[in-house]
Amino acid sequence: MDASVSTVQGGRSVLERSPLHRLPDRVLQWGLSALAAGVLVLIAYFFIRLIGQSSTAFGHVGFLNFFVRNNWDVSQLQDGAACATAGNAGCTFGAWALLLGTVITSAIALVIGVPVAIATALFVTELCPRRFRGALAILVDLLAAVPSVVYGLWGVFVLIPDLKGFQQFLADTFSFLPFVGGTVAGPSYFIAGLILAIMILPIVSAIAREVISTVPSEHKEAALALGATRWEMIRIAVLPYSRAGITGGAMLGLGRAIGETIAVVLVIGNSPKLGEQIFSQGYTLSAVIANEFGEAASTPVYRSALFAAGLVLFVLTLLVNIIARRYVVRSTAGKRMAADVVAPEAPAGAAA
Amino acid sequence: MTQLAPISARRRRTDVAMRGLLGAGTVLALVPLVLVIYYLFHKGLSAWSKDFFTTDPNGNFLGYPGGIRSAILGTIEIVALATLISVPIGIGVGLYLTEYGKESKFANVVRYFVDVMTGVPSIVFGLFVYIVLVLARTGGSTFAGWKGAVALSLLMLPIVVRSSEVVLLLVPGSLREAALALGAPRWRVVTRVVLPTSLSGLVTGALLAVARGAGETAPLLFTVAFAQTLTGNLNGSMNSLPIQIYNDIQSPRAEVVTRAWGAALTLVLMILLLNLIARAASRRSRLG
Numbered sequence: 119m120d121a122s123v124s125t126v127q128g129g130r131s132v133l134e135r136s137p138l139h140r141l142p143d144r145v146l147q148w149g150l151s152a153l154a155a156g157v158l159v160l161i162a163y164f165f166i167r168l169i170g171q172s173s174t175a176f177g178h179v180g181f182l183n184f185f186v187r188n189n190w191d192v193s194q195l196q197d198g199a200a201c202a203t204a205g206n207a208g209c210t211f212g213a214w215a216l217l218l219g220t221v222i223t224s225a226i227a228l229v230i231g232v233p234v235a236i237a238t239a240l241f242v243t244e245l246c247p248r249r250f251r252g253a254l255a256i257l258v259d260l261l262a263a264v265p266s267v268v269y270g271l272w273g274v275f276v277l278i279p280d281l282k283g284f285q286q287f288l289a290d291t292f293s294f295l296p297f298v299g300g301t302v303a304g305p306s307y308f309i310a311g312l313i314l315a316i317m318i319l320p321i322v323s324a325i326a327r328e329v330i331s332t333v334p335s336e337h338k339e340a341a342l343a344l345g346a347t348r349w350e351m352i353r354i355a356v357l358p359y360s361r362a363g364i365t366g367g368a369m370l371g372l373g374r375a376i377g378e379t380i381a382v383v384l385v386i387g388n389s390p391k392l393g394e395q396i397f398s399q400g401y402t403l404s405a406v407i408a409n410e411f412g413e414a415a416s417t418p419v420y421r422s423a424l425f426a427a428g429l430v431l432f433v434l435t436l437l438v439n440i441i442a443r444r445y446v447v448r449s450t451a452g453k454r455m456a457a458d459v460v461a462p463e464a465p466a467g468a469a470a
Numbered sequence: 471m472t473q474l475a476p477i478s479a480r481r482r483r484t485d486v487a488m489r490g491l492l493g494a495g496t497v498l499a500l501v502p503l504v505l506v507i508y509y510l511f512h513k514g515l516s517a518w519s520k521d522f523f524t525t526d527p528n529g530n531f532l533g534y535p536g537g538i539r540s541a542i543l544g545t546i547e548i549v550a551l552a553t554l555i556s557v558p559i560g561i562g563v564g565l566y567l568t569e570y571g572k573e574s575k576f577a578n579v580v581r582y583f584v585d586v587m588t589g590v591p592s593i594v595f596g597l598f599v600y601i602v603l604v605l606a607r608t609g610g611s612t613f614a615g616w617k618g619a620v621a622l623s624l625l626m627l628p629i630v631v632r633s634s635e636v637v638l639l640l641v642p643g644s645l646r647e648a649a650l651a652l653g654a655p656r657w658r659v660v661t662r663v664v665l666p667t668s669l670s671g672l673v674t675g676a677l678l679a680v681a682r683g684a685g686e687t688a689p690l691l692f693t694v695a696f697a698q699t700l701t702g703n704l705n706g707s708m709n710s711l712p713i714q715i716y717n718d719i720q721s722p723r724a725e726v727v728t729r730a731w732g733a734a735l736t737l738v739l740m741i742l743l744l745n746l747i748a749r750a751a752s753r754r755s756r757l758g
Contacts, residue, residue: 135655139655140655142657143655143656143657146656146657146660147656150562150563150565150569150570151571151576153559153563153566154566154567154576154580155576155580157584157627157631158579158580161583161587163602164598164601164602167598167602168597168601171601233495234499235499237492237494237496237498237499238496241493241495241496245489245493246496254496257500258503260503260745261502263685263738263741263742263745264503264685264738264741265686265687265712265738265741266688267685267712267734267737268510268685268715268734268737268738270716270719271715271719271731272505272506272509272510274719275513275719275727276505316502319499345474345475345477347482347485348485348489349485349488349489350484350485352488370589373589374589376591377589377593378591379688380688380712380716384716384719404591404593404688407593408593411691424597425601428593428594428597431591431593431594432590435589435590435591435594436586436589436590439585439586439588440586442589443585443586
């Protein structure tokens with residue numbers, strides 16, 4: 119800003135501030151920079167500490183075994199040496215069933231939640247009368263305002279008893295499919311996936327809405343001018359243009375589904391045995407941490423195994439979010455990612 | 471003049487069917503919202519009474535299980551402290567990004583990690599704080615309210631940063647330039663022009679972050695744990711609404727489960743109120 123002011127040789131210009139007066143500026147600039155840097159350092163520090171705390175469990179069961187062994191049974195906990203000689207049988211903390219439970223519930227959430235979210239986004243942006251748009255968008259966003267413990271409460275006392283018959287009906291009707299059939303348990307992968315679908319719906323829908331609103335109206339008008347019906351316009355102009363962004367939004371939803379804890383721990387049954395079908399009880403990485411944390415706190419190896427589960431969750435969600443961000447950034451052409459429906463641009467845009 | 475060919479019956483049917491499907495999907499999306507709110511009022515209102523809000527949970531096996539006074543006040547204490555931590559830091563980082571960092575490499579790195587932070591599961595923040603503060607017995611305590619506040623503030627921080635960056639960018643450059651041209655130093659431009667102009671937008675972001683933090687259970691589970699009685703001591707275990715609900719769900723007693731519904735209704739209404747105020751504030755913050 120001082121560029122336009124000519125300086126006097128050997129001294130400062132009359133217009134230039136004295137060093138003392140520049141001090142607050144320096145302090146503010148460096149203070150704020152340090153704050154921003156501090157946030158990064160903090161994330162790195164946490165990550166390193168989490169790795170450090172997990173290493174006991176990885177050392178106990180073996181890094182790879184933690185992922186591929188299917189025996190999470192604390193009653194079989196032995197000391198490290200016995201574990202090393204006993205092989206597969208004597209060694210607990212193989213998290214395969216938990217990892218798979220996370221994958222199964224997240225997959226169910228995506229299969230149910232993403233189509234509904236896209237339908238909602240298309241309806242709100244392209245079909246619904248203009249004056250209802252804002253209100254509808256706000257209503258869908260409100261799904262994100264309900265805390266996960268409340269979804270859990272609703273799941274335990276309403277969804278599980280009320281959907282018992284429906285689950286059995288699905289299991290009987292579609293028993294020709296793999297992993298479907300048998301006697302339903304009440305709490306199950308399916309119920310957990312259903313609740314997760316509801317919980318990821320607002321974020322997927324909000325991002326889809328934002329991406330769809332970036333489709334140039336020339337493309338849509340061109341399609342309509344060529345005689346396309348409303349749906350054909352959506353299919354040939356809107357969807358191809360916003361595919362990458364919607365994919366990114368779905369992946370952000372996946373990240374949410376992977377990490378969601380309290381709603382899942384309440385409705386999945388918390389059985390460390392891998393369920394035989396999607397209507398069986400199961401467990402996830404996040405649920406095991408919340409559920410077994412109390413008993414594990416006094417046993418270092420056990421506690422460390424839960425930290426390891428947390429580390430896996432952290433890395434998984436980090437990867438999913440990084441990939442998702444690429445997609446969303448690509449499709450909104452350099453605009454900031456709408457990573458969260460709580461960001462104020464979402465309601466502002468919706469009301470416009 | 472040639473006649474335009476009419477749209478074939480098949481195309482028309484597809485159009486109607488697909489529009490119907492999209493509409494049906496939207497209705498389906500709103501079903502859970504309606505159901506959750508219906509059940510919250512249906513089951514929660516019957517738990518509400520004067521005692522419900524003025525007594526603490528007593529842990530008795532028989533009789534009235536007690537109310538949620540300590541849970542409400544505990545949540546307010548923890549979330550208030552989390553707000554005191556996350557809002558100044560968040561706005562500070564937002565200011566750095568808009569006023570100093572702009573499009574520099576470091577600013578983009580900060581933006582990137584703040585974005586990534588929004589996707590980190592809340593339970594992981596809980597584990598971080600458990601490892602760093604609870605296991606280390608920082609402050610001479612294991613579980614403590616202020617440690618829960620730290621976990622919540624980690625969760626709220628990216629929300630505050632993102633929202634404050636958005637509203638700070640809305641401040642017209644001409645305002646900054648006018649102040650600079652009058653000879654105001656940079657820090658005065660920030661404190662006297664940029665911050666006051668975007669104040670209501672910053673309040674919106676902060677309120678949304680508070681609304682998000684107030685409903686979180688998982689981070690508190692590992693950092694604050696649970697205590698029945700009302701306490702102002704932030705260096706010890708405390709009660710909070712989410713943890714109270716989480717504990718009550720797992721109780722075999724019908725009265726306790728009813729208390730969970732009543733507490734859930736209270737929590738959801740608090741969060742909705744915060745959202746409403748935030749929206750009202752954001753309406754005022756539309757800068758020209």
